[in-house]
Amino acid sequence: ETGVTQTPRHLVMGMTNKKSLKCEQHLGHNAMYWYKQSAKKPLELMFVYNFKEQTENNSVPSRFSPECPNSSHLFLHLHTLQPEDSALYLCASSQEFGDFYGYTFGSGTRLTVV
Amino acid sequence: AQKVTQAQTEISVVEKEDVTLDCVYETRDTTYYLFWYKQPPSGELVFLIRRNSFDEQNEISGRYSWNFQKSTSSFNFTITASQVVDSAVYFCALSEARYMRFGAGTRLTVKP
Numbered sequence: 001e002t003g004v005t006q007t008p009r010h011l012v013m014g015m016t017n018k019k020s021l022k023c024e025q026h027l028g029h030n031a032m033y034w035y036k037q038s039a040k041k042p043l044e045l046m047f048v049y050n051f052k053e054q055t056e057n058n059s060v061p062s063r064f065s066p067e068c069p070n071s072s073h074l075f076l077h078l079h080t081l082q083p084e085d086s087a088l089y090l091c092a093s094s095q096e097f098g099d100f101y102g103y104t105f106g107s108g109t110r111l112t113v114v
Numbered sequence: 115a116q117k118v119t120q121a122q123t124e125i126s127v128v129e130k131e132d133v134t135l136d137c138v139y140e141t142r143d144t145t146y147y148l149f150w151y152k153q154p155p156s157g158e159l160v161f162l163i164r165r166n167s168f169d170e171q172n173e174i175s176g177r178y179s180w181n182f183q184k185s186t187s188s189f190n191f192t193i194t195a196s197q198v199v200d201s202a203v204y205f206c207a208l209s210e211a212r213y214m215r216f217g218a219g220t221r222l223t224v225k226p
Contacts, residue, residue: 004158033213040123043205043216056213088157098212100147100166105159 003027006091006106013081014114021076021109023091029104031097032074034066037088037108049074050097081113117141118208120217127196128225135191135220137206143167148182148189149207149214159205165189196224 004025013019023032034046048056049068063085065077074091088110092103117140127133139148146167151159163173165182173180177194193200201224206217 009157035216040218042118042218045213045215048213090157090159092159098209100164100209102147102149102161102164102209103159103214104161105151108157110157 003104004091004093004106006089006109008109009107010110010112012112012114013078015081015083017081018077018079020078021089021091021111023074023076023106025072025091025093025104025106027093027104029093029095030071031094031099032068032071033092033094033103034074034076035090035092037090039087043090047076048097055097078111081111083113086111086113118206118215118217120204120206120220122220123218124221124223126223126225129198130195131224132192132194133196133222133224135193135204135206135222137189137191137217139187139189139206139208141187141208141210143210145210147209149209150180150189150191151205151207151216153203153205153219155202162191162204193222196222198224198226200224 007022031050036044045058046060047066052068067075088108090108091106094103119138148165150162153159179192181190203219203221205219207214
């Protein structure tokens, strides 16, 4: 158990489906992040939330829609995805945004778009 | 813009061999932190070490050691007497008080 829990662990969805990824942390952290990990590419930062407010949107297509209802929960809503969106989606948290002390990561959601 | 390069995509060694994973970074800031994370097959990234830009002292933790050299902008990671359980993807990362940027990772396979 890492302290950051992501559900589901695996997700297969069609291009016309709508689904959501969930991330939860009870570490008392105030910043949460979504990263995308594609094969043989660096982890790509997607979104950053600090105290529930979105502070970064790293040019992510609108078919990805984040939501942060409180500092402990982060969602990534997915709709009309493309096959190239298949990847491992990692959630992370840190005490504060810009925290030099590093992030705590979840185990990720392995997404396959068919 | 900051950038992290891990030139070794995959490394394969036999158990008990020593192995070094390379990391080269680019930054214009004088204050920054460098990290190494391990990603086992289960998926989560496990924190291994953090170094700040003002501390070039090398560090050893058991079979792991890190060599930070500002002159060459490198932060290399050595595993001594590798074990099968060391098989994983290892990521180097750089943080400049905003968010972390990661390298592409090095997949290490340790064969028995």
